Amino acid sequence: MRIHKIVMLGNKDHGKSTLIGNMLMLTKSISQERIDEAKRISRALGIPFEPGFLLDSFSDEREKAMTIDTSRAQLVYKNSAFELIDVPGHEELITNMLTGASSAGTAVLMVSAKHGEGISKQTKRHLLIAMMLGMRNIVVAVNKMDSEGYKIESFGEVRNRLSAFISSAHESMGAVNAEFVPISAYNGDNLISKSENMEWYGGPTLMELIYRYATGTGKRRDIGLRAVVQGEMQGNGLACKVVSGRLFTGQRVAVNPGRLLCTVNRIIRAGRSVPQAGAGASPVINLSPYSIMQRGGVISEATDMPMVGRNFSAFIFLSRIPKNPSIKINGAEAKCHIRIGRELDINTGRLKEGRAVSLGIYRASIKTLDELAFEKFNTLTELGRFTIYDSAGFSGLGIII
């Protein structure tokens, strides 16, 4: 079964862990043992049962009621499988949030309707990052409706304000579909079945929206063959990963950067020779003429090559300002210079003149020391995204536009 990966985004304390915990219980996807354990711990801490404890598994996470790192839980709904990814909503833990979000195809954004909580900077930042990572369908779960007497006005306020923000972000980040659903993660309203507490809401439940978005995001666009070189396999050939199209024996291919023209002689998949390999496969191949291939090189049909160069425009998110950065794209690594352009204003969602600060999203032009092969993010996601590092480690990510 294919598993649809869903990331839960939003400010900390707006109810992500509670939601996932309750969804697991309502769909009977968790053992009684785990539920009993979470109940025991809640009791020991002297608080009412926290469904979030089913996920937050470190003692410090439970005691401080704060998700520190990502965690995952699987459930089945209408014969489809989903993996819900919980990420920290805390500003300092943005790297962990990115780690979780990068593997998901659909996002649920949690916003608490509770008085004093509402839409925060962190809510908007998560939303913009999700848009940047290419998530075009976003379910907005307006949570804690119980603390606002399940009133339509509280829902309406969050919906109106966030819709306005999303529309102004369209211009720079592209359009997204956003659907809003009022819920109480704690009481279970509108999670799997319709709530009787909110008769005024006529739309689908949260799980139904997740189901529609995740299963409906149609087949990915396949451009021609694009396979990424992973490295030499000790004299046995070249390990690579097919990200689009199809490799077959006898095929005339080009390896870029460098425009090496070769023929595919042999394809070995999981130890066996096969005539072809499609997207998702990690075969070992023999090319003739043999030559040393760089990690991160892109194999394509000789007549249909990827973009190759040292300059490109990007949207980048910086978790920290890097010093002497390099970028990594499909295993290739290159020293680079990043020229920061306009900043995406976290308050308005529009581009404005800015200065590089951490936790910002920017338009940027990137110049690399070595030539790289890539695609625009919108053409082929896998070849159009990169990470940014410096000697102190990870400092951001980007997409090629």
Place this chain on the structure above:
Amino acid sequence: MIEQNLSELEEKSIYIMREAKMKFKNIGALWSMGKDSTTMLAIARKAFMGKVPFPVIHIDNSIDFPETYKFRDYLAKKWDLDLIVAKSEIKPEISGFSCCGANKTEALKRVMAEYGFDALIVSIRRDEHSIRAKERYVSPRDKDFVWDYKNQPAELWDDYSSKAKKGGHVRVHPLLDWNEIDIWRYIKKEHIPINALYISRNGYRYRSLGCTHCTVPIKSDAGNVDEIIKELKTTNVEERSGREQDKEKEYIMQRLRSLGYM
């Protein structure tokens, strides 16, 4: 228990193991002769042209089951494995929680130092325990084997960039995405030999294997791999509930792991 796409899982595990082999100088793998680490070796054979290209380490506390030793010697020969047996001493006064920590970790530390491994392949899965759901595919450990779970490096897309800090090593987790039932479906599909303890005898079988001191069998009539798969489709019991060490304290896994025990 959700059944995932086996060939997707296999391809990703192959990719991760190749990444590890290319990035690190000196890799070792833990082999407990259990179903997960044996499956990992079967995948490694596919990833590396029929031969596991790294040594496999058995932390032997001399109180494993006879079946386990027999299976080890059988498969080591059949698959031509480069087997390292690291003897760990069981002190009778240490039991339960401290048993695995004090006894196994010490032996592992010795073997890591002696061979100078900079990366260790460990066959954990996310669905084993909620703490394991927080692991990275490539996860650094410091020189004392401590897992700094509060400060894990980023790991985006296929970019497994984490490096070992000075004096430490990285753990590589190629089976992180697999569910227990996927392991059994794969064992069936690939005809992977398994330890006899998983098969029911007199109404009991082992679902998760530790040593004779901390593993208890579950009630089961599953007499072959097909029946195990069938059993897992309907079970509502945690895989590791047969392990005493988990019961003892709520956060034991966290401690074991931060102490460096897998």
